[in-house]
Amino acid sequence: MGDYGFRISEDGYDVKTCSDLNCVVTSKYPLLKGGIQGTGNISATAPAVGEPATGTLTIDHNLGYIPIVRIFTISEGVYYEIPETVWGGDFYFEIYYEHTTNNQIVITASSTNYIDIAFINVDLIYYISFEQVNI
């Protein structure tokens, strides 16, 4: 194919001669495309001291392929990205992780406490990009 395309340069750069790095968009490279976003919650209580409190949240995206997924947990006004692991001294432990299928995302949160009944109650926000991963 011949020369073709579409590009917009950053302020101060000549769109005809600047590098791709100085473009805010160029049809030579796909932009990361946002797709679906939403919120959710996982809550669970452990059956006994030393046992994990584990909960899952399943999100249907129904894209038919594996997309890029980014998930953040919310705790006291602070936002962390999953995956996360948190220790509290030698008696407390939390993990957060996700896995993705062609139509769903499954987020797992688990907390274990060795001196008390563990519980978990976490709010989440997720972003699913249209970018396909299973190539």
Added chain:
Amino acid sequence: MGDYGAAVSQRGYDVKSCADRFLIYSSAFQTLKVLMKIKVTGTLPLTITHNLGYYCPFEVIAHNAPNYASQNWKRIPFSDGAFYNSVNARCYTDRIEIVNGEYEPEPSNSYTVIIYLDNFSDVTERTINTGSSVGSYSGDYGFRISQNGYDVKSCTDEQCIFTSKQGFGEIIHKKGTNTERAGQCQITHNQGFPLKFLAFQKNIYESFITPMVRRGRTTLTLDGAYIDSSYLYMGVDLGDGNYSNDYDFYYIIFKNKLN
């Protein structure tokens, strides 16, 4: 320079007056550009050459996770309570390496590596609109550019370089590198609400960056990268209540509101 440019808003928002975070695209802001998306298979370590000459944002997604049941198709590093020991990825100025953890080596596996063209040169924050307005138009509309070889009228959204159909933008609010090496750093974003971010750390004695993940102690410091309504915080917990001074931090803060 005078007023100029192109912008596309989310469906239902007035492109001329909506808050920046409701834009899908704006030429006033940068957006991550996908340099390459590649599948690699084999026994670790695996190397993917990019030859950009600088550190770039990247993501690595494992197709399978044999050591971690039911965790297929997930970003690395894995969360297993021992990040130091799990599969991780390193970005050098010329390549990405996917490397084994020390204690739990992965058998042969496949990974999708996404490398962005962008670098971590400073982009200062800029706000054009803070208000929001919701329109009522819901008919057919839009703007799309297909990838080379795809018919823009019939290809899927995933085969587009850009489509206004996407639900949210990946617009960059601010990016840069922090080399103060003074423990935990705080990057102001001045938006008044938490924003989506990407963060990488670089040990000053190494020549690669790795994704920042939280694996800290709740009773001591808040480890890794996290954000609130005022700052993006980045720090590497030493495990004794202090942060290491041996790290530089590479970050991208997006316009997306987290709460």
